[in-house]
Amino acid sequence: MRQLQAKRIYDALFAKFGPQKWWPGDSPWEVAVGALLTQNTNWRNVEKAIANLKSGELLDPKLIMDSENSLIEEAIRPSGYFRVKTQRLRNLCVWWLANVDSKNRFNTHPDDLQYWRDSLLSVKGIGKESADSILLYSFNLPSFVIDTYTKRIMARHFGTPPMMKYDELRLIFMKDLPRDPLIFNEFHALFVRLAKELCRKNECLPDCPLRKLSKSPHLSPVYYTHFA
DNA sequence: GACCAGGCACATC
């Protein structure tokens, strides 16, 4: 990855697309809920679910814990997997109420990234991507998020092994970049932005469903120029 | 109708 120069990729993407201002959400809790609900799910469906939670006065860990499953299920139904996600949401509520204070700060181990990552990963329903998203976007801790877009783009365009482990790829970025939450934040969002841009321009990766006619490189010359 | 979307847990080998 030394030769990949993550920071240069970041600079090129930032120059191309500008700040993405992630994560969409009005509060750390809403961000965390979004991270959970978006598991294998289109973000537009998640927006509907969150809107339902808001209008149902359910966007709060205590209120969720006091509600019937059926109420939560109906609210988050648009985001799919609504039964398993209802249970996962409850698990996240328990964790949140035990560890996060009213000012959205951890009540112990301040800034201990490893501690809180392990803590989140112990919650059933929170895997690595969800944990890193919550750490980064709810708590502004420098935990790099790897998602399918990141994995695909890195494998297709920057030569990382397609089956590279989550933690392995994550550590490559963590070691190669300044440990700045703002950069991690924008970088992940820019990867998603790039992936969607490539799809829009029909320059998707070979396994992308939206790829139709393209025989050309899946990254347009402008990107190659930027990354050269 | 098929296919996928900002995953995860669990079973099985």
Next chain:
DNA sequence: GATGTGCATGGT
């Protein structure tokens, strides 16, 4: 450790 499966809605 690798591979397969269930979970479920809504857009293209």
